[in-house]
Amino acid sequence: MDARGMTVKWVRGPLVVHLYRMGQEVEEVQAPAFQGRTTLLREDMAEGKVTLRIHQVQLSDTGWYTCYFQAGPLYNETSFHLHVAENRPTSQKRVKIIVPVSLVVFIGVLLVLGICFFYQRNLQRHRAQESQSGQSQEEDRETKVTSREPYTSPKDLQLLQELPTISPLEK
Known part of the structure; x- marks a missing residue:
C-alpha cells in the first residue's frame, strides 16, 4: 500500500517526534527535542514502508515509540521500544588509554629523576669525604716527611762510595 498520501505520525509518549501529512513534513507540531534531528525516508513509501x-x-x-498511519477511513499503528546505549566517542576512548599510559610515564620519569638526584647527592658526599680524607692524608704525609730522618740503605752507601769524585776545578 502506498504511504505517500497518508498521514504518518511518530510519537514518543506525548511528544510528537515527526509528522508527515499530504506529502509534506509538518514541523510546527514537532517536539523541540527532535527538531532538526529527524528525517522520514521517502524512497520506500510507495511500497508502504x-x-x-x-x-x-x-x-x-x-x-517507546508509536507510528500512526491514516489514509481516509483506514487507520493502523505500531509500537516499539528504542534503547539507546552509551557510545563513547573515540576521543574519550583515547583519553582512557592515554591517562594510564601518561601516568606510568610520569611515574617512570619521577623514578629516574629520583635515582639521579640520590646518585648526585651520594657522589657529592663521596667527593667531600675524599677531599676531607685527602687533606688529612696530605697533612699526615707532610708530618711524616718533615719528621722522618734521612735514611740511606747500606747498599746505597756502598754505591755512593764507589762513584768517582769530581772536583769543580777539574773541568
Whole structure:
C-alpha cells in the first residue's frame, strides 16, 4: 500500500517526534527535542514502508515509540521500544588509554629523576669525604716527611762510595 498520501505520525509518549501529512513534513507540531534531528525516508513509501531516521541520537531518546498511519477511513499503528546505549566517542576512548599510559610515564620519569638526584647527592658526599680524607692524608704525609730522618740503605752507601769524585776545578 502506498504511504505517500497518508498521514504518518511518530510519537514518543506525548511528544510528537515527526509528522508527515499530504506529502509534506509538518514541523510546527514537532517536539523541540527532535527538531532538526529527524528525517522520514521517502524512497520506500510507495511500497508502504515508513522509516524514520533520528540523527544525533541521545540517551534521552530511549523509550517507546508509536507510528500512526491514516489514509481516509483506514487507520493502523505500531509500537516499539528504542534503547539507546552509551557510545563513547573515540576521543574519550583515547583519553582512557592515554591517562594510564601518561601516568606510568610520569611515574617512570619521577623514578629516574629520583635515582639521579640520590646518585648526585651520594657522589657529592663521596667527593667531600675524599677531599676531607685527602687533606688529612696530605697533612699526615707532610708530618711524616718533615719528621722522618734521612735514611740511606747500606747498599746505597756502598754505591755512593764507589762513584768517582769530581772536583769543580777539574773541568
